[in-house]
Amino acid sequence: MKLKENIAISDSGYLFNPSTGESFIVNPLGMEVLQFVKKGKSFEEISREILTRYNVDPITFEKDYQDFIHQLRQYLLIGSDE
Amino acid sequence: MEKQRYERPILKKLETGMPGKFGIAANLPPSTHIDGISVDSLVETYGSPVFILSEKTIRSVFKKAKKAFTTRYPKVQFAWSYKTNYLNAVCRIYHQEGSWAEVVSGFEYDKAIANGVEGQHIIFNGPDKSAVYLEKAIRNDSIIHIDHLDELYTIIELTEKCAKRPKVAIRVNMDTGIQPMWDRFGFNYENGQAWDALNKIMHFGKLELVGLHTHIGTFIMSPQAYGVAAQKLADLTIGIRQKYNHTIKYIDLGGGFASANTLKGFYYPGSDTNPTFDDYAEAITSALLNTQFTPDNLPLLILETGRALIDEAGYLLGTVIANKRLSTGKRTTIVDIGINLLFTSFWYEHKLTPARHYSQYTEATTVYGPLCMNIDVIRENVNLPLLNKGDHFVVHHVGAYNMTQWMQFITLRPKIVLIDEDGTAHVIRDNETIDNVMNMEHLPPHLK
Amino acid sequence: MNRKKVTVGISGLNAIDSPGPGMAVAMGLHEARSLDVRIIGLAYESLEPMIYIHDLVDKTYQLPYPSSGSDMILSRLEYIQEMEHLDVIVPNFDAELYSFMKIEPRLKRMGIRMFLPTMEQYEERHKVNLSKFGEKYDMLVPHGKAVFEPKEVFDVKSEFTFPLLVKGKWYDAYIAYNIEQVLTCFNKISAKWGLPVILQKFVYGSEYNVTGLGDGTGTTVAAVAMRKQYITDKGKAWAGISIDDTYLLELTRKFVCATKWRGGFELEMIKTQENKYYLLEINPRIPAWTYLAVGVGQNIPEALVRLALGMKVQPYETYDVGKLFIRYSKDMIVDREEFEKLSMTGEL
Numbered sequence: 122m123k124l125k126e127n128i129a130i131s132d133s134g135y136l137f138n139p140s141t142g143e144s145f146i147v148n149p150l151g152m153e154v155l156q157f158v159k160k161g162k163s164f165e166e167i168s169r170e171i172l173t174r175y176n177v178d179p180i181t182f183e184k185d186y187q188d189f190i191h192q193l194r195q196y197l198l199i200g201s202d203e
Numbered sequence: 204m205e206k207q208r209y210e211r212p213i214l215k216k217l218e219t220g221m222p223g224k225f226g227i228a229a230n231l232p233p234s235t236h237i238d239g240i241s242v243d244s245l246v247e248t249y250g251s252p253v254f255i256l257s258e259k260t261i262r263s264v265f266k267k268a269k270k271a272f273t274t275r276y277p278k279v280q281f282a283w284s285y286k287t288n289y290l291n292a293v294c295r296i297y298h299q300e301g302s303w304a305e306v307v308s309g310f311e312y313d314k315a316i317a318n319g320v321e322g323q324h325i326i327f328n329g330p331d332k333s334a335v336y337l338e339k340a341i342r343n344d345s346i347i348h349i350d351h352l353d354e355l356y357t358i359i360e361l362t363e364k365c366a367k368r369p370k371v372a373i374r375v376n377m378d379t380g381i382q383p384m385w386d387r388f389g390f391n392y393e394n395g396q397a398w399d400a401l402n403k404i405m406h407f408g409k410l411e412l413v414g415l416h417t418h419i420g421t422f423i424m425s426p427q428a429y430g431v432a433a434q435k436l437a438d439l440t441i442g443i444r445q446k447y448n449h450t451i452k453y454i455d456l457g458g459g460f461a462s463a464n465t466l467k468g469f470y471y472p473g474s475d476t477n478p479t480f481d482d483y484a485e486a487i488t489s490a491l492l493n494t495q496f497t498p499d500n501l502p503l504l505i506l507e508t509g510r511a512l513i514d515e516a517g518y519l520l521g522t523v524i525a526n527k528r529l530s531t532g533k534r535t536t537i538v539d540i541g542i543n544l545l546f547t548s549f550w551y552e553h554k555l556t557p558a559r560h561y562s563q564y565t566e567a568t569t570v571y572g573p574l575c576m577n578i579d580v581i582r583e584n585v586n587l588p589l590l591n592k593g594d595h596f597v598v599h600h601v602g603a604y605n606m607t608q609w610m611q612f613i614t615l616r617p618k619i620v621l622i623d624e625d626g627t628a629h630v631i632r633d634n635e636t637i638d639n640v641m642n643m644e645h646l647p648p649h650l651k
Numbered sequence: 652m653n654r655k656k657v658t659v660g661i662s663g664l665n666a667i668d669s670p671g672p673g674m675a676v677a678m679g680l681h682e683a684r685s686l687d688v689r690i691i692g693l694a695y696e697s698l699e700p701m702i703y704i705h706d707l708v709d710k711t712y713q714l715p716y717p718s719s720g721s722d723m724i725l726s727r728l729e730y731i732q733e734m735e736h737l738d739v740i741v742p743n744f745d746a747e748l749y750s751f752m753k754i755e756p757r758l759k760r761m762g763i764r765m766f767l768p769t770m771e772q773y774e775e776r777h778k779v780n781l782s783k784f785g786e787k788y789d790m791l792v793p794h795g796k797a798v799f800e801p802k803e804v805f806d807v808k809s810e811f812t813f814p815l816l817v818k819g820k821w822y823d824a825y826i827a828y829n830i831e832q833v834l835t836c837f838n839k840i841s842a843k844w845g846l847p848v849i850l851q852k853f854v855y856g857s858e859y860n861v862t863g864l865g866d867g868t869g870t871t872v873a874a875v876a877m878r879k880q881y882i883t884d885k886g887k888a889w890a891g892i893s894i895d896d897t898y899l900l901e902l903t904r905k906f907v908c909a910t911k912w913r914g915g916f917e918l919e920m921i922k923t924q925e926n927k928y929y930l931l932e933i934n935p936r937i938p939a940w941t942y943l944a945v946g947v948g949q950n951i952p953e954a955l956v957r958l959a960l961g962m963k964v965q966p967y968e969t970y971d972v973g974k975l976f977i978r979y980s981k982d983m984i985v986d987r988e989e990f991e992k993l994s995m996t997g998e999l
Contacts (some may be wrong), residue, residue: 130357133995136214136216137987142219146994148564148589153384177209188528192214193530217697217994231723382799469843470746470820472720476752 122190124159124199138198145196150175153190158199210562211526221591234556234597237518239626242558250634251522251538254489254606254619258296260516261602262624263301270511271480275488278503284458285311287603288517289445292621292631294318295510305507309336313466315531316343326455326507328374328416330388332356337361341369348416349457350389353504355403362409372414372455373400377435379419379428383526388418392435401439405447412449415439418457418507422466426478426486432456433490440502441495453503457485462514464551472554479512510603517602519545520558521595524573536590541572541579543612546605547596548581555581561588563641574613611635654687658735659956660763662702662840663743664708668980672743675942677707679952682945686953691735695744697993703985704758710735713997714747719748725757736761739959741952743936745821746844748773765902766867766959768914768935775910775966776933777847778818788909790902790930793854797847802918804833807850816851819844824886826853844955854931856923858882859963860902862941864951865912866958866966873951874903875944880975888978893947896973902928915955918965943976 129137134152136145147155150171157167165184171182193199207483233322235242238257239393240590245255265281272279282305283297289311293316294304304315307329315325330350332340337354338361349355360367374389381551390396404410415436419428432454460483465473489564491504529535542548555570565586572579581598590596609616615635622628652730661669673692680688692711694702702711712731715723724747726975731737740763742751751758752767775784785792793816796807803931816822817836821844827833837848859867862872876899881890903918915937921929937951944951946969957964993999 131995133991135991135995136327137991141395144990144994146212146215148213148562150210165558171209174207175209176206180887181211182209189212189214191528195218196214198214201632237947382803439800468841468846470718471749475721 122158122193122199124155124193125197128198130155130159136198138196139196143196145198151189154186155193158193170183209591210564211591213564213566213589214327215566231554231556232357233558233560234599236560237597240621240622240628242520242597245628246520246522247621248628249618249620249630251520251595252544252617254544254601254617255337255518255628256290256293256368256602256619256621256631257516257518258621259511262300264512265297265302268508269300271484272504272506275484276491276501276504278501280453280503280505282324282455282505282507283512284485284507284509285314286607287458288513288606289314289586290606290619292461292629303505307331309333309339311337311463312339312345315556319379322456323370324342326405326416326505327416328507333362336435338365338439341365341367345371346413347371348389348414349400349404352400352403355400358410359407365536366408367410368412370411371404371410372416373397373404374416376438377417377419377432379435381420381423381425381428385418385420389416392439397439398442401443403457405443405449412443412451414453414502414505415451416455416457416505416649419459421459422461422510423459424461424477425458426482429456429483430486430490433487434494437496437502438495450500451502453505454491455505456506458507458509459509459510460511462511462600462603464514464547464553467550467552473551477577513602514588514600515602517596517600517605518603519605521596521598523590523592523596525592526590529569533569535569535571536587537571537573538581538596539573540581540598541576541614542581543572543574543579543610544605544616545572545581545601546608547601547603548608551600552582552585553601554599555585556586556597557590557597558597561590564589575591578615589604606651611640615640622633654683654685655960655962655963656687656688656689657738657956657960658691658705659979660691660693660731660735660737660740661708661743662695662714662723662741662747664694664699664711665696666700666704667889668977670939672939672941673699673701675708675935675939675945676743676952677701678942679945679950680956681707683950683953683956686956689719690954691731691980692927693740694741694993695732697990700983702993703983703989711993711999712992717744717747718764721753724750725754728754728758728763729761732761733761739764739766739956741765741955741959742767743935745934745936748935764959764961766914766955767915768912772910772912773935776935778820778851779847780863781932784933784935785930790906790908791927793852795849795851797849798837801834801837801845804830804837804850810862810943811850811852814853816849818849818851820847820849832889851931854921854923854929856921856929858888859894859899859922860888860891860938860940860944861899861918861920862915862938862944862951863903863907863918864915864958865907865910867911867913868965869908869911871904871907872954872958872964873944873949874900875942875947875949875951875954875970876900876903876941877976890975890977891940891943892975893943893970893972900927904956906933915951940976940978943974944970946976947971947974 134147241413282303285306303324304320305326306312323347323627325345327340328348374390376386377392390400436454461473521538524537527535568587570582618634619632621631661676663673665671666674688773692708712874718936779797812827814828819840825836838849858879861876864872866872876896877891879891917938919932949967956963
């Protein structure tokens with residue numbers, strides 16, 4: 122799973138997809154997850170990182186993570202090749 | 204190291220022409236406490252969901268309403284509308300504040316008596332008053348607002364039996380320029396039904412005609428309609444004096460004032476647009492003062508306001524059960540408050556606020572109740588912060604009707620808690636148990 | 652002349668095909684001879700063009716929608732006031748006027764002045780109440796009816812002939828030629844602008860408008876009459892010419908005098924073939940074509956800001972007749988970063 126290369130992400134959490142012209146906003150946690158995904162980290166690595174720093178249980182985070190990735194996929198921001 | 208607060212990752216597409224919303228602090232402030240008690244601790248102590256009533260708000264709103272009228276008109280009497288909320292604790296607060304009781308059934312009548320209201324301070328309304336209760340009302344000197352001719356004839360029959368002179372008024376329906384016109388209750392003004400009923404009462408001679416009553420509708424956004432109603436009842440009052448030399452003691456304008464809730468289909472929130480007590484009072488009292496009444500023969504003005512007095516004092520606290528996505532990608536949140544408890548969500552866009560602070564990030568969400576029923580929707584579309592499963596929230600302005608129209612359906616009804624003026628919480632109605640429900644059932648022998 | 656420095660917040664930055672008045676107000680204020688104006692834009696949507704026209708608007712802030720309630724708007728304005736120290740706000744959207752009237756006293760305490768109609772004036776002239784208004788002030792208005800649900804359309808059908816106008820409480824007006832079209836319009840309009848929806852008799856004739864300003868005591872400070880020369884499919888004037896119609900201007904003065912109108916306004920009139928003037932609508936704010944008034948010698952935005960600040964204003968008596976305004980559209984090139992900044996921070 123890889124974030125499409127031409128997606129522009131700014132520090133403020135603004136995403137621009139130059140191939141579709143669509144703009145998006147992510148919240149700070151979404152931003153963190155995106156950066157991890159961009160670096161090619163696995164879910165396990167991301168989860169470990171988030172769980173040590175945030176007050177959240179593994180099940181909730183996994184559910185929210187999957188939902189977030191699903192959204193990214195739905196908006197064609199990540200490739201479907203895993 | 205203390206862990207940071209978690210809010211789930213979200214991605215939001217910017218729609219063309221729509222504001223980003225994120226940049227603007229458009230979130231409602233959280234409701235962390237009600238009258239000094241934290242929402243979290245209320246839920247922990249009394250369970251979720253739970254209804255909370257603020258005695259402080261009940262009393263202060265009542266005083267505001269009373270002031271709006273008494274500063275404009277010398278003789279004003281409120282009568283607490285039992286059907287709006289007939290919890291004994293609530294009724295007794297209003298009675299302490301000086302309200303009479305306005306009841307619309309035998310059950311409510313008995314409740315008023317049990318709450319220590321004197322018979323003569325009970326107004327008996329409604330289309331269904333049985334002969335048994337009419338007799339009770341006559342013997343107790345209660346005021347009977349006659350809804351139809353069949354009722355009038357029943358009362359006439361009962362005068363013989365009771366050897367008493369019943370105190371009566373008629374309910375009048377009329378065109379006040381608002382839609383829909385409530386013409387199913389009482390006698391019509393425009394087509395002469397009202398005069399016909401009044402003539403019958405006056406000619407019979409054994410009833411004491413003490414007042415005139417109307418109730419023009421519900422959630423009336425136009426104070427002027429009350430002005431018209433007051434004017435028409437004043438005209439009848441003056442007509443009766445001229446024709447029979449009889450003085451009507453009071454004019455009762457019923458209820459129907461809007462609360463601060465937002466009706467579905469309205470653009471601005473109700474808190475901005477709905478008329479205030481001062482608006483209603485101004486329309487009503489100026490209509491009455493501008494008639495031929497002289498200062499010494501002004502009739503008593505009775506008001507049966509319910510909703511506008513108590514809505515604001517009621518809160519419903521709940522908990523998030525789950526977050527989900529629909530097939531369309533729409534975010535939904537399932538909560539433990541359903542339409543079985545929040546009947547009014549059929550017509551209001553109830554204000555929902557979280558019980559703690561969240562970041563400015565929100566998602567457009569449909570809020571569903573817990574019932575396994577498709578119609579169980581609390582809000583079709585509301586921007587909510589990123590609530591997690593187990594988080595608490597507050598539904599506002601639920602004091603009217605929800606605690607009387609709620610139903611035992613699928614689940615059991617929760618506790619109702621009153622926070623008194625010193626900030627102490629009291630359970631004023633217990634939650635239902637399975638025994639409460641099952642004890643009323645009986646199994647035929649062959650099914651045991 | 653020594654120009655007084657003022658900071659003015661304006662909304663209606665949507666210089667689109669059905670434009671808000673922000674552009675005309677901003678241009679008028681920039682041309683004001685007595686004021687040195689810094690303009691702060693107040694936007695609702697991120698693509699309102701004027702947000703990106705930096706030589707007209709110095710800085711823009713996004714506001715929460717009026718439907719979120721006046722408390723929300725107020726708390727946003729408190730923040731903006733901290734940053735910008737506004738002297739005056741000129742709200743230009745119909746849908747926001749109510750909220751601004753509601754918070755006028757609180758804004759005043761923050762040091763922000765406005766010059767708006769009173770709540771009574773605002774309500775009385777409302778489309779929903781126009782028939783009563785016409786009766787009270789002895790002005791001809793087309794027969795109208797406010798309907799709250801589709802079935803009422805059938806109840807009042809006999810009062811109208813087709814075609815008829817179907818209007819939203821704040822915006823939108825459609826011509827309907829049969830009952831089905833009325834119902835379609837009803838649903839379309841009520842879904843967007845709530846209830847009621849107004850049905851109004853369709854009057855044939857030419858459209859004349861007046862933009863003006865009342866000082867709140869009955870004096871007409873400014874009034875310019877215009878005949879629409881070119882009308883878009885949304886019914887907006889795309890070009891118009893200033894005219895000297897004594898009757899129309901007299902009618903305007905009568906309106907201002909009788910209502911003691913306070914603030915900017917637009918009278919939308921129609922003149923029938925029998926030379927009768929029907930009042931179609933009273934907009935309780937400056938219209939988008941007000942720049943014509945500025946151009947012919949009556950700077951309404953300037954006078955309005957002066958009135959808001961409690962300064963003396965000499966009523967305008969004359970204006971140049973026979974001048975045209977011709978609206979044009981133009982594309983500007985904007986960097987994505989600007990859009991991004993506004994979307995992320997609500998400021999630009």
